[in-house]
Amino acid sequence: MDEFIDNKMIFKKYKIKNTEQRNIVLDILKREKKPLTAEEIFMKARKKDKNINLSTIYRTINIFVSKGIAIKLNIERENKSMFQLNMIDHQHYIRCISCNKKISIDICPIIGYEYFLEENTDFHIIGHNLELYGYCSKCKDKKQ
Template sequence: MKGGSLILNKRAEYEDDLKQSGLKNTKSRKAIIDILIQSDQPITAEQIYLKLKESKTEINLSTVYRTLETLDNKGLVTKLSIMDDDRMFFEYNKMGHRHYLVCINCKKIVTIHGCPLTSYEEELEKETDFHIVGHKLYLYGYCSDCKKK
């Protein structure tokens, strides 16, 4: 039940976020954000669409794309573009920032737990008098399965 309570807490939070962004809490937005919250890594619009279909949610793929674009424009989701891949990956922006290892060969995405840049950010702010408000980190390479091949 721990995952269920996380979703309920996050749902109340994103309902506030939608309202503050001037967006209505529509059925499709709610369903898409719920899937993003449940995912432990960024996922594509197609993956979201398939999960919605599995749960018998009536929605078009074009609606998923339009909804993600709207949520991205309002800062509620973030996009991840993987090197040499035309697909965009999405994640809910209010889950706390995360960093990823991305396999160049199979496109597997692995979450890096913890932030290795916190102290470096503080150092840079002092050095440059630049107020840093965020960052993204994607490290590219080969996963253990692809390395063996």
């Protein structure tokens, strides 16, 4: 999703009521290049609207995910969810489980397999998540 697309157009396209809080959350997701937790979105939103509350953030994110505006990434090891704008050029990451350093993977390794699965199953795939984790070079050296 292009960050320059007007929020009004997005809300109209997905038949979502246009509110100040939803605009704030959408603007945050548009600006960020990495996934954020709901709490991180909340902290950024508080800079724009001191009265916004965490439950509003969760409701807004859930609406965005249900409509396909945002995607939810489940971080199994940390038992938390992260969110990012649903972009055609989405990103995957390698994450160090020791220091939490994240490195972006430039090419999606799943996209070809996704097309293969669609052709060979009766399933319409609308997205995917990929999380690779291990130890970065600094943390790996500390373990040895």
